[in-house]
Structure formats: C-alpha cells, structure tokens
Amino acid sequence: MKKMMNGIKKGFSKFIDGIKTRWQNADFSPKAFKTSVLKHKLSLFYLFLSLAVTLVTGIQYHRFRHTDPVFVTGPGVVDIQRLSDYYEPLEGTYGDADIYVLGTQNPDEPSILVLGGVHPNEPASQVAAVVLMENLIVEHGTVYIILETNRSAFSLSHPQEATPEWYSIETPFGERRFKYGSRGTNPVDQWPVPEVYIHQSGQTLSGVDTRNLNRAFPGTENGTYTELVAHAIAEFVRQKDIIITLDLHEASPEYAVNNALIYHEKVRATGLASRTYLNLELFWGIWDDRFAPIKLEISPRNLRGLTHRELGDYTNTLPFLAETSNASQGRIRGAMSESLIVDGYDKFYERATALGILEVDHSEAVPLDERVARHIQTFKELINAYNSLQGTWTGDLEYYSRGLFDIEYNDLNFTTVYDRGIGAFLLDPEDS
C-alpha cells in the first residue's frame, strides 16, 4: 500500500515536472506562434468548428429547456398545486409538475386524475389534457389535471427522431405553441443509466427504460429521479383518494395496442371500462363514422411499472390508459415536419395501410384534432360510465356515498372538436 502511494506520488510529481519543463522551454514569440498555428491549422479549424457547434446547440438546448409553453388557466380551475406538495424532495427540481385543480376539492365527492405528457413525444396526450383544463367547469366532484407529467422529458427532443422542438396549433386568435419532447427523462436530471433496469417487482428491462416514467410506477423514495416522480404521483393519488385515473398516450401506428382503452382488472374498473367501451363503440362509432373502432384491453399482469398496472395494485384508484394512433411517432413515417404531427398525413403509412400490415387505418390523415377529440370523448364516457354505474354500486359505500360527477363541458365532444378543430377550444393568452 505504501509502495503504491509512493508510486502515485512519484508519478504525479513526474507529470508536473514534465509540464513545468514544457512551459519553461516553450517559445512564446509571435513568430513561433505563427508557425505553430500554420502547422496545426486543420486541427484548429476542427477545434473552432466543434466549439461553434457546441456553443450554438448549447444555447439552443438551454433555451428549449427553460422556455415553457403557455397554458391558459381555464375558468374552472380553482387551484394550482405541485407534485412536490405531495412528495417534498421534488421541490425545486425540474420535474416538479403543476397539478390543475377543477371542482370542489371536497374529499366526499368523486375525483378523477388526468395524466397528460407521461410521454412527451405523444402530443395528443398533452393537448387533450390542456383542452380539458381550459374548458371544463366542475360543479360536483374534482378533476385533477397534470399537463407535463414527465416534465423533465419535455426539456429535450428525442435523439435520432428529428422532431421539431415546437409545434403550433391554429386558433382564431393566432397560434398556440406546444413542446414535442422526448420519451424519457432528460439525462441532465438522471445520469448515468444502469446496464440493466430491475424494476422493484423484479422485472428486468434495458437500462434505458429507467428514464421511462411509464415503467417506473409505483415509484420509490430512494430510487432514480423518474421513480421519485412516479412516487410523487402515486402519493398524490393515495392522499387525495382519487377514484379514477386516466393516463393519456399515443402509439405508433404499427404498434399492436392502438386506438385502445386499457384497464386494470379490479371489478369496478372492469365495469367502467366495459361501459365506456360500449358508449364509444356503439354510440360514437355509429353517430360519427370518423370515430375509428376502439380496442378494449386488460392490463397484462406481467408487464410492470405502468400506470394501469401499478397504480391499480398500489393505490385504491381505478386506472385506465388510452392510446391513439400517432404517425409522427412511428418508424415507417416519411419526412418529419410540424404538419406530420398536427395534420397527421403520411404517404408511407397510407401505403402500409394498403399493404395490410397495420391494424389501424391510415389511408387518410389522422390529424391531431381527431386524436385529441378521441381522448376527450374517452374522458367524457368514463365520467358518464361512472355516473351511470355508480348508482348500482350501493354496497360499495366508498364510491356510492360520494355521489356523481357534475361537469359542464362547454360543448366539447368528439364531433365538435374534430369539426371546429382544437384551436376553437383553446383560450387566448391575451384575454386571461
């Protein structure tokens, strides 16, 4: 050990001596400088080029991380809380997201939590949550809405997906801009990732999935940053005794679980899911033929870390997850553009539909208007299902005694949102 320390000391002093000799022997005359520059001009060129790229992109990344989209607080919002109110260690960190509260906040009335932006590369998820937050008036019961559930993942774009940083939605008063983020937590907030991610259930996943919020539930107090955020959400659900949790997502068109509603196997959740499914499929599917068929899927027991599995297992809430089909997220899509995100037309998906290799129909555009409209109608039908089934749950006092939701929707439904466009239901930041 002593020999080793001496070795380190000797090596270090030798290293310092080497630097000293070099410094003393260095020729600082302008002429020597000039020769040296000329000798290394190619290296210097590359050095400056990379410094320039670093500077330009560094500023751009910093600006993107620290610019927030404008969310207009809707007339129904009575309070804005934060995740850190329910799990303090998040306070002051980037991922401490806002929780919009609409309604009475009376714990004896029913409650629903809407999660938007668990995956920030799924735009309909956040935009639907924004539309709900800016429009709903809740007379009985409480609606909690998180717009940036994995806020950290909204602070960067996903490597190699070439997505734009922002996309805009047309409104009567101009454009509203939203962020197109990454699927996972920003490495700035969580680094390094382990080689293998062992979820607390024992499930083994690739290390990269430690950054995926929808693999981190129910979260732990001494886990990764993503697990802390998941824990905060689970803690919120427990403290507020949330009855229904609706987690909004999108999927790439080639993904098997698409245009789907996924539910936990709890009896009450199964009932709500079936009723919601019937309303969507039998009413909306017939009423408006643009409403594509919906898939009803039970949460797989062996797929761990997802909201619809863990919030169901670890809290009293009845969890649901809704998927719509997003061409801009897929691998078959052609060139990336804001139009692909918002207008939703892609020629390769059109051809893939013709080839018969997709389960969803992309023979025409699947615009953001349609995807957001679906999510909003899913929310409405879930509330309707609760209101109609709750009356039969007389034995279940924890639900029954809380009464029904009474929500004013401001004309929101699948057809109106699709026809008038999302923009018609977004508020003007100037007015508020």
Next chain:
Amino acid sequence: MDIELLHLIVILGIFLIGAAYFKIPIGVAMMLSAFGGIFIYSAISAPDQFLQIPRHLVDGSFAYIEPMLTIVAAMIFMRFFADSGALESFTVLAVEKLYRVPTVLLIIFMIIIMFPAMITGSSVTSIVSAGALVAPTLLALGIPKTKTAGIVVCGSIFGMIAPPINLPVMIIADTVDMPYTGFTLPLLILTVPLAIFCVLFLGRRYVGKIDIEDVKKKIPMAIKDEVNTFVYIPILVLIVLLVIVNVFPTWLPPIGLPLVFLIPALIQAFLGRKFNIVTSARNGVRTALPVMAVLVGIGMFIQAMTLTGVRGYIVYNILALGQVTWGQHPILLYLGSLTLIPAVGAFSPLGSASVFGGPYVLVLLFLNEIVVAAALSMFTGVGDFIPPSVVALHSTHIVELDGYGKILKTLIVPIAVTIVVTLAYMILMGMYW
C-alpha cells in the same frame, strides 16, 4: 419516384464518394453525408430546417454518448492490460501449459483474440491489441502468415459480435424500442461454435506436434520474470464488475460502464511491468477515436435519414419486400441479409445495422426478435471480412503481408460457413427459441 429516393442517393452518395474515393475516415464521411443530406433536404422542401442543422447533428450523435465513453474506457483498460505484460504473460503461460493439447491451445488463443472486442464491442480493438500480440506466437507455432491473419480477423469479428457488448445489436434494439437484455446466451450460441470452427479449420493442421523448445526460443519467455500472478487481478475485477452490473445491478449504485472499465484499469497501472500511464492511456484513446467518430457519424447519419424520410422509405420498402414470401419466409429479405447487409457492413457494420436492422426485425416478427437481431449483427459483422474494412486492411500489417487478397482466399470457407450457419440460426433458432 419518391423524393426520399433522391435524399437517399444524396446521403449514400456523399458517404460512398467520401469513404471510397477520397478515402476520408468513415466517421467523417458519415458526418459529411448527414450534413449534406439535411442541407439538400432543407433546400428542396423544408427551408425552416436550415437553422436547425446544428441541433439535428448533435441530437443524432447524442444517442451514443454512453457507448462512446465506454469504448474509450475499455480501450484504456485494454492498453494497460497489454502494456503491463498481462496479455503477453498469459499467452506464454498458455503455450507452456497446453502445448500437448494443441486443439485446446488454439481455442484459448481464439478467446484471447476475441476478448478485447467482446468487452469493447469493436473489432478494431482486438486486431490492434490481442491480435497483434497473439499473432507472433501463432507464427512461432508454425501457422503460415495468411492463416494467422485469417485467425486474427475471425477472432476480431466474432469478438465484436460476442457478448457482453455488441454495438450492432445495441443499435438495432435502439431503433425498434427493444431492450438490450437477454442477448448473452443467443450471442454465445452463435459466435462460440463459429469461432472454434474457424480457428481449428485455419490452424489445426499446422500444430499437429509442437516442438516446445523451438517455440520457446521464438516467444517472449522473459515476461515470466517480469510479472507475477497479481497481474491478472484487474481482469478478474473487470469480470466481477461486468457480472454485477449485468446480473445483479442492485448490488451497486449505477456507476455506468465507463467506470466499470476504469476501475480495473487503475488497478492495472500498479501491477506487472512498469509502463508510462499517460502514454499508454493516450494510445488507448487514439485507438478509440476512429470508433467514436464512427458512432458520432452514424448518429448524425440516422438523424438525417429520419428527418428527410429516408428511414421511412427504407423501412416501408423492406416491409413491402417482406410481403414476398415462400411459406411464411420472406425470401427476398433472406437474400438481402446474405448480400446487401454485409456489403454495406464492409464500410461500417454499425452503419449497416442502423439502416437495415430495425426494418428487418419488424418484418421478421414471426421469429424471435432477440435471435433475429443477433443474427443480423453477425451479417453486418461479415462485412468486416471484406475490404475496405479496417480489420481486413490492418490484418496485413500484423503478419507483414503486402495485400489482403491471399488472406481473403483462406477465409472463403470460414465466411461461407458463417453466412450459412447464421442464416440457419436465424430461421431455426428464431422459430424455436
């Protein structure tokens, strides 16, 4: 005609002209092609992307920041391992103990050659470190120059494909959202038998009876006086750490692979033959640089393909070709995996993996996706047998031959066997694994 085809021609054209005609390094050629591709795309159809070019380039390469750090760290460890005499003394030890069982001896040598590429994921590491050190011993055993070079090339390539680190598989998995787990066994099943076959096929008949006294004169026996058994501690530490982070990740905080290599490297600095740590580390970084440049280049290259729609064009067309089937087997795709994937792999296995890997996995969904990705990585690796791959070109220096032609000739059977076995593995293992 699709506009994406034009973009594909621009991107591939810049890359091929740069790499094949102007002979600029592969990584740099890829960066240039990515820049050119996005520039032309912006000019034709998306002027708003001009200002985004720097971000796209950085965004794309950032996907590989962790593999890049790992490769540097692994190369430094490899350099220390070689410079401390550990590698040499292990070679000498193997000859002394095993000269009576030449089959085992050859297999051990094959594993030594493969090892650096296994832990770094880069075939180049093997050929410049273990390959260069084992080759003189193989020659001393009486194996001719062409066969020795052939063995070193095979070892480097199979080492790159063998676990724990297989960069082509990582890239393929990354493009289809598939976790890089569960690959260890399938990759061992694919690589180990092929490696054993190749080394025995190429070398066994020359080492029928080893005259140990004669061989001892030709190999650096002196190393035995310079180092003792402690010199192997770092490699044991490395193996233990690799097992922990891959199998028992909860035992340690997530230290990251770079540290997993730097810890044993630090220990190695104090064991065995004295060597200049700074020079040695610098040499390690120097070997790592071209590989890192390739990763940066590929990252940008993929970003350019994703932005311009070329990725979708390729994916869609491979999916469409995949509809041509015999039974359920997409024969055209099988044919492509034998030809197109190695051909692009000759320039860069990682590039080939990034272009073809994802869509192939998507089409071959009726086969086990882990097996398919493993097999595809081998097809990209086959490209390394063919010039202008660095491995092919460097092998001539190791045995001091003028051209690669003769080496390639001795490799025809190993290449053919590798391709046939890999295809059979993909289809049969893929159906029943």
